[in-house]
């Protein structure tokens with residue numbers, strides 16, 4: 318074990334030197350609204366001091382406030398929090414702090430369909446200096462994978478990794494540019510004893526390299542606990558103890574409690590903090606610790622680390638950092654939006670094409686739908702007596718291009734938002750680059766699927782075989798698809814999956830109704846509905862399709878001989894009958910393009926507010942929480 322650790326230390330010695338970052342917090346409180354009961358205080362004026370070069374554990378009974386404290390210290394939660402957080406003695410500048418810290422959350426949300434090495438390379442491309450060669454980046458990646466014992470799983474797809482491997486990969490991804498502060502929420506949850514021990518040894522190693530490593534943890538074994546340099550015990554939102562694990566027994570003796578022999582001191586202090594030995598001890602503990610201000614039980618700090626001594630074996634300069642240019646800035650987005658876009662686009666395309674089963678399934682689905690629809694409206698396109706049915710075909714196309722792109726987005730994007738939140742919070746990329754890369758992946762795919770559907774249904778239904786009409790028809794269908802996807806993104810950027818899946822179809826109903834409302838009775842439409850119709854992109858789509866196939870001087874249609882009266886055979890009359898005489902195809906196309914940009918930009922704006930709410934959205938968020946808790950609908 319000793320040799321193994323030594324080896325690991327040597328391997329880690331390539332990491333670049335960073336200025337030590339000490340975190341101190343004073344009188345932190347966190348309050349949440351509690352409906353008519355007022356508010357609930359989760360953290361009660363706690364203070365503490367977490368130093369660089371030390372591995373700190375935040376411990377406590379379930380519901381004590383560990384994750385809350387971690388979220389606030391990492392800057393992940395700000396609404397409802399008050400108090401002072403100092404970074405190296407200066408008040409924390411949240412934007413700057415986010416650049417030097419990384420937060421590894423409990424649920425290992427990893428980008429699917431990429432191998433471990435590919436995902437690490439994406440992180441390296443985004444986080445390391447652009448001037449580094451691919452080989453240098455590969456070297457850096459393989460060193461980190463080696464340390465985290467992920468080399469055997471290097472070519473495994475992330476979806477297939479074990480829980481422990483996923484956790485280690487989450488750590489590895491954030492280690493790429495050597496952040497000086499690392500927060501981890503329950504890194505050992507779901508791991509067996511050996512994996513937990515290896516995980517904590519790794520964190521200890523990272524701390525020894527001069528980082529400030531803080532993690533919340535549930536009942537660690539005695540062996541695991543002995544690895545921590547600092548234990549911060551919380552109960553009922555207050556600090557019960559802060560200091561070196563070995564100081565727990567003397568501390569408890571001081572307040573009149575003796576830890577039984579062979580008992581894990583961590584278990585014992587948590588039992589005491591849970592109130593199992595009486596509530597009077599809780600008050601005593603909090604009093605002696607001065608709610609976290611008392612640091613007399615803390616382990617002495619490593620002067621070498623605090624001084625950032627270059628001669629330290631574990632802090633030698635990283636080889637690839639040395640090759641970089643002067644403007645190497647490990648804590649900022651090192652690459653331009655364009656460069657981020659290229660990397661993210663590559664990531665999206667690998668993920669999309671690797672999931673070939675899903676792609677084929679979708680393509681087949683569109684084709685089958687084309688065949689089904691084609692057979693419902695078989696050969697009706699040229700038949701004047703079936704013009705009303707053909708109108709139904711156009712409407713069905715519009716509905717198909719509403720739901721087909723909409724539903725998968727409502728289902729999938731809320732989960733994606735959680736991933737974006739993490740990656741963006743940990744400074745992987747800017748939202749613009751992400752959004753552009755996503756759009757340049759999904760929109761071409763939708764175009765291909767739409768062409769696949771139309772090329773079957775259009776021919777089966779015997780629509781006019783004129784290049785111009787076919788292109789116009791296709792253009793409207795593609796634009797409708799794009800808008801529907803953007804409409805879905807707008808909803809899924811704001812809401813969770815359950816609410817998105819409810820709201821999306823709900824909002825689709827008026828859209829579908831407005832698409833055909835009052836057709837043939839255009840003059841009788843009430844003014845309010847007429848205004849609403851301007852906002853239904855499906856209406857523009859519907860009109861566009863009808864004009865594409867019947868407008869522009871289309872010749873009189875044929876009618877079967879038995880149809881004596883066949884008034885809709887004249888396309889001009891048909892268009893007039895539908896109340897679409899005034900429709901200009903290109904105006905509708907422009908309206909659809911405007912709708913596309915409006916929905917697309919709105920979804921981008923909402924997503925941005927979700928990640929970094931401005932003052933208005935923060936205020937709306939607070940009001941929303943108060944209203945929800947007042948009516949008892951907080952989940």
Ligand SMILES: Nc1ncnc2c1ncn2[C@@H]1O[C@H](COP(=O)(O)OP(=O)(O)OP(=O)(O)O)[C@@H](O)[C@H]1O
Nearest residue numbers: 349357359377378379380381382383384385386535
């Ligand atoms: N938004 C909220 N509204 C109401 N109560 C909340 C909210 N957030 C947290 N709490 C409560 O605050 C307390 C502390 O939560 P937190 O998640 O920090 O606990 P924890 O110590 O991490 O627990 P565990 O170990 O079980 O994960 C819990 O009782 C929780 O129910």
